[in-house]
Amino acid sequence: MDTQAFIIPNSRKNNATRASIFLNHAFASGTFKNVYVGRYTAGERAGERCVAKEFKTGSVFQEHYFNEEMSVIRRTQEVIDDWWNAGIIGRRIFLNTPAVWTYEVSGKKALVEPIIENFEKLNSNSGWVNLVGGAWGEVMQALSHFSYHNSAGQILLCDLQGGPCSDGYILSDPAILSQTIRAYGPADLGPDGIYSFFRRHRCGSFCKRWWRTPTSQGVARFPMTRGTTMVPNPPARVRYNPLARIPK
Numbered sequence: 504m505d506t507q508a509f510i511i512p513n514s515r516k517n518n519a520t521r522a523s524i525f526l527n528h529a530f531a532s533g534t535f536k537n538v539y540v541g542r543y544t545a546g547e548r549a550g551e552r553c554v555a556k557e558f559k560t561g562s563v564f565q566e567h568y569f570n571e572e573m574s575v576i577r578r579t580q581e582v583i584d585d586w587w588n589a590g591i592i593g594r595r596i597f598l599n600t601p602a603v604w605t606y607e608v609s610g611k612k613a614l615v616e617p618i619i620e621n622f623e624k625l626n627s628n629s630g631w632v633n634l635v636g637g638a639w640g641e642v643m644q645a646l647s648h649f650s651y652h653n654s655a656g657q658i659l660l661c662d663l664q665g666g667p668c669s670d671g672y673i674l675s676d677p678a679i680l681s682q683t684i685r686a687y688g689p690a691d692l693g694p695d696g697i698y699s700f701f702r703r704h705r706c707g708s709f710c711k712r713w714w715r716t717p718t719s720q721g722v723a724r725f726p727m728t729r730g731t732t733m734v735p736n737p738p739a740r741v742r743y744n745p746l747a748r749i750p751k
C-alpha cells in the first residue's frame with residue numbers, strides 16, 4: 504500500500520499565468536513602490552484579485568531591486584519554515600511569494616502576488632510596534648525576535664505586515680536587517696537597526712526567555728516610524744538611483 508505525505512508549504516504563490524492590472528490609479532504607495540490592483544485571468548487563481556508592485560524609480564536598474572526583493576523573500580521563507588518546525592504556535596504563517604511578471608504592451612516589469620484582504624501593519628524596520636495588533640501582533644513581535652535568535656544574531660526579520668486568513672496569517676513585503684547595512688536592500692538598516700528594534704522590543708507571551716538579544720544595546724539611531732525607513736544608497740550607487748528618505 505502506498506503512503507503519501509502531503510506537505511503544506513508555508514508560502515502563498517500566484518498559481519496563475521496571466522492577470523489584468525488596473526493601472527488608472529495606485530491602490531497604495533509605499534516608500535519606493537506603487538501598488539496596483541488587478542485580477543488573475545488564467546490559471547488556478549483565475550478570477551481572484553492580485554496586486555502588482557512597481558518600483559517608482561526608473562526602469563534601467565530595476566533588475567537590481569527585483570533581485571534584492573527576491574533575496575529578502577527567500578531568507579524570510581527560511582525563517583518562517585524554521586519557526587513552523589520549532590512548533591511555537593499551532594497556526595500557520597504563510598509568506599506571500601511574488602514573481603516578476605512583464606506587461607504585454609509596455610514590457611515593464613512588476614512584482615505580482617495574490618492580494619491580502621484586511622491588510623494591517625504589525626511592526627516596522629525601525630522598532631515601531633502596532634500596540635493594538637492583538638494576538639497576531641504579539642506573534643509577529645515574537646517572530647522578529649525568533650529570527651534573530653535562530654540566525655545566531657545575524658539577521659532580524661521585521662516590517663511584518665499582512666492579514667489573517669482562515670488557516671493562519673499571510674505576510675507580505677517584509678524587511679531583513681543584517682550585519683551589513685543594505686545587504687538586503689535599502690530597508691536593511693544594518694546593526695544599528697537591529698539595536699533600535701531591541702531597544703523598543705518587549706518580549707510577550709510567545710517569546711522564549713532563552714532567545715538571544717544583542718549583548719551591546721548600541722544606539723537607537725533611527726527614529727521610530729510606522730513606515731519603512733530606507734537608508735540612502737552608498738556613494739558607489741548614487742549615480743544609479745538615489746532613494747528618497749521617508750518624510751519625517
Ligand SMILES: [Zn+2]
Nearest residue numbers: 648706707710
Ligand atoms: Zn522577544
